[in-house]
Amino acid sequence: MPKPVLIVGAGLSGAVIGRELAEAGHVVHIIDRRSHIAGNCHTARDEASGVMVHVYGPHIFHTNDDEVWRYVNRHMTFMPYVNRVKTTSAGQVYSLPVNLHTINQFFDRTFRPDEARDFIQSQSDPSIGEPVTFEDQALKFVGRELYEAFFEGYTRKQWGCSPADLPASILKRLPVRFSYDDNYFSHLYQGMPEHGYTEMVARILSHDNISIELERNFVRSDAGDFSHVFYSGPLDGYFDYELGRLGYRTLDFEEFQYDGDYQGCAVMNYADADVRYTRVTEHKHFSPWESHERSVCYREYSRACGPDDEPYYPIRLSGEQALLAQYVARARFEQGVTFVGRLGTYRYLDMDVTIREALDTARSCIRAFADGLPLPAFNIEP
Template sequence: MGDKLLMVGAGLSGAVIGRRLAEAGHEVTILDARSHVAGNCHTERDAETGVMVHVYGPHIFHTDDEGVWDYVNRFADFLPYKNRVKSTTQGQVFSLPINLHTINQFYGKTMRPDEARAFIESQADKSITDPQSFEEQALAFVGRDLYEAFFKGYTEKQWGCSPTELPASILKRLPVRFNYDDNYFFHRFQGMPEDGYTAMVERILDHPGITVRLETRFDPAQADQWDHVFWSGPLDGFYGFDLGRLGYRTLDFEQFRAQGDWQGCAVMNYGDADVPQTRITEHKHFSPWEEHEGSVLYRETSRECGPDDIPYYPIRLVEEKALLSDYVERARAEQNVTFVGRLGTYRYLDMDVTIREAMTAAETFLSARAEARAMPAFTVDPS
């Protein structure tokens, strides 16, 4: 006889954990406050144009984890997709990430890779030997010109503060390439599910041992009705935010429509500080194997997350980390509750990492049950 298990949240974490534990013979119930599964990677067909829309902003699948790639391909047909981002800044359009074409176009030169590498090194601020802030990291990487064109204004808009206040670690995942490769990601496996992410998650949840209840909120006071609870909601939300709220940035999406091809690419960043949006996304370009006359686009702007907003990006500055440690200490004392996913561990996670961590959490639970051990509150250290 299996345990009665509850997943709070029908996003990737809840779905992947729930599927594995249902396959192992447990009775799984999944609750979600929204009217759909798949969390923030929810996709749906636009009724007017037929375009597959990424409702909470674009999600592009990319990974080097072959096990995760095999897993998602069990539940969806992934078609090739390369993310080629453009940026409008200082009156021109450039390719991102910064590559040899970007550098030559920006400086009006025709440099070869070794020449460009030497040139950028000459632009970099050599006096910064141990970068502490985002700004110092950028200046040490590429110098002031490229920093101000591509990073400074965009970062101020995205994070709502000066790049001097952000840690250098945020910039460590933005590459500079000295060739003409404009593929935004460098992972071996990249693609998009042909029928969208929601259809993929629905297939993961399609198991006789899983019951899904949408538009249903969970009351943490009811946790003892289950043998174990996996919570993928906000960590502070489990406690009613009674110690204070962890800081997030949220996004506002202004939808507009056009006929034909409006901007010629899926993602156009706006690097200038005086342009309010961080980017415009044109969603039919996320499914390049489809053809649509009409187009659905979103202007995306970032702001501080309020109590009624959807939390997107954890801020994780000094104040938030102190509050996080208080919540984590409290959570570790919980019996039969495990905190998972982006919100449950207050970390920015790509989809492949979310899935891998969910797979690990499920296996940890099965091992704990087999060995009569307690399941930990976290299978990944949130700090």
């Protein structure tokens, strides 16, 4: 019998790759350092309230990819869910993304769409040609008043630096709507898994060719027992951080419970810089088809990621880009390992993109296995 395939990480990348390989006849062993599957989209019922909690912060599924939508619904029924985000700024509550209601409320006007469009254009900074920084991007498209009210303070808290030091790409697709559409996403398919993401991942992993070992750390010497390794852990961690650590932001959650409805929505951002947390999430609103008297809420704080913290968002500024290039070069010399997912490629990935890349990676690797060809270190360039 050929050696089994090892997958490091039981999140979406590892689960989808593992299931594709298993269905193709490969024996797959999956390990994860945590005590649960599903990675950062892990969900669990709160015993006191019965609320389905997004343990590592909210994960909202949205996509235009027909196949990915069919794939997740094959393993779990997705219930309708529309993400309607609110933000508190200077003592007032507004809807996000910036839309016609936000503009009229903020400026105390009753603009029609064409009037609002002309007004916002008059607020923008015409001296900015091609935006280079986050701040440039915001000032060019919405002007200083909306930028300072909704973006500046929140961004400082989220990224720990001035928006003038962040690249424009972070805000490249700044959504400003001249209608009353307050749906945060514009994708064709949006929803939530009926029984949570962890149950969905468990169903993906339910195959006779898949075995799972939790609370198990990966060391490079493990690779010799397997025909190939798919590694979804931190790229720098694979090399024991020998060249230094790639920069991440991490999140701290302050959980509290409330009798009744705390804020009337799932996500309330706090745009003011003097409010330490970035947002409050109320988890029962992520499952609007359920009914719960009590509520579970998280205050969310962003900070620099330390060695013992959970990495969430890759920073990818100039210093990290240079270090990333060194680790990518080292990875290309490794034999028998493919780096996948958010941490393995040091990229921010939405769930649908994660699944799409995992499907594509698995399929190309299955073909390579069949043809006796070596597998690449990266199926997606970091």
